[in-house]
Amino acid sequence: MASPSQPPSGSSTSRILFASDFVQSTYTLIDIPKGLEKYIDDHDTHLTFQLRGLENDTAVLCTRDKSFSVQRAHTSNMLIPIANLHSDDEETLIEQRPWLDDSKGAAAEDGVPRKKKTTKVAVDMLESMLELVPVAPRLDRLAELLGQSLYEGRAQDRKANAEKPKYTTEQLQSLVQASDMEIDAWLKQHHAYQIDGYWRLLDPRYLFDVLQEILLTMKVLDMSPDAVDSAQLISTILEGETDMEDWLVQHTLQTFSQDDTNSTTIVVLSADKVCGFLGTHLLATRERGSRWPVQEFMSTWRKLVHGHFPLADLTSLAGHVIEERISGGGNQVYIRYFSKSDLSSDPVVRFKALFDAKAQWESHEIRPFLRDLVIDDKKLDILLIKHARGVKQSDGRVVYHSRIK
DSSP states (O other): OOOOSOOOOOOOEEEEEOOTTOOOOSSSOOEEEHHHHHHHTTTTTTTTOOEEEOTTTTEEEEEESEEEEEEEEEEEEOOOEEEEHHHHHHHHHHOOOOGGGGGOOOOOEEEEEEEOOOEEEEOOOOEEEEEEEEEOOBBBBHHHHHHGGOOOHHHHHHHHHHOOOOOOOHHHHHSSOHHHHHHHHHHTTOOOEEEEEEEEOHHHHHHHHHHHHHHHHHHTTTOTSSSEEEEHHHHHHHHHOOOOOOOHHHHHHHHHTTOOOOSSSOOOBOOOHHHHHHHHHHTTTSSSOOOEHHHHHHHHHHHHHSSOOOOOSSSSTTTSSSEEOOSSSSSEEEEOOGGGGGSSSSSSHHHHHHHOSSSSHHHHHHGGGGGGGSSSHHHHHHHHHHHEEEOOOOTTTTEESSSOO
């Protein structure tokens, strides 16, 4: 049996040295999650990471399509990263420390010579490391930045937005803590367009007018929303007295088209996108906080689609509307505008606002107001458990109440 103080016969040993110019905490170790590890393996020749945000923001690391919060985790044991010593460095080290020279090998033991020791160098001594935790993109700054110069048409734009700040793609990427693909998806969802190299949001009132012009012209031309001839439609609209430009009409058609529509000639409009925008705009233009009998609202909403789409329920308005019954109002259901886009991205602040607006929420009502805070449904469930108390009703429904007393 080998002596505890000696390595087993035939084994290799290494000695770990500290360089004379060693400085602790020169490096930082990063714990890479499995999903990011696969991304690195798949993109090893074209790999880019970026830390994004402003000076006072908590750090967020972004790949091309995902965002990760950067958090420091302290360890109970000291971490000592080591590296192989290059042959040239080893020769220099032996000159400085001759007692390290074992080039002739160690004496044999029991007739078996021990292998030459390899030399490694301690790179650092660390008490913590950085962890990368997948997070939902922090996109609320996009609305703040682009909301400073809303596009309201060519004539109005020359007067109102000449001196207001505008942002290029690169500027948005440096300021917003989200990946390129997450930023692109937000810009598409919010109808943004690049004008003279700068991203612009269309003023909702102006976009409403453009969409109404499109729907009315479709009715005149007897066009189905499943097959909109964009060239004929644009030509007809521009023949009238309007300041609308061809790119604006084409962009609006593409914005409200189905996701699988690839053609710019024949466009298939999405009922959810068109009806959702019109319904949300209709609610937003009403006095804030005022309630609307749902049947009266549905009747007004139906007129705005000009017979192109059926209106079955309020599903397409999820995340922008509250349904409620007023005490003493019988069975009458009322709705009012209440949008997640106006809520804080801080979960505690958002839950307080939700329960201030409504004392109890059913699962299908509250979840749309929280989806942008998490990366998947599992995280959403955890968020609900942490900040709300779910009570199962006799009919199987789960109703959530505030945990804040």
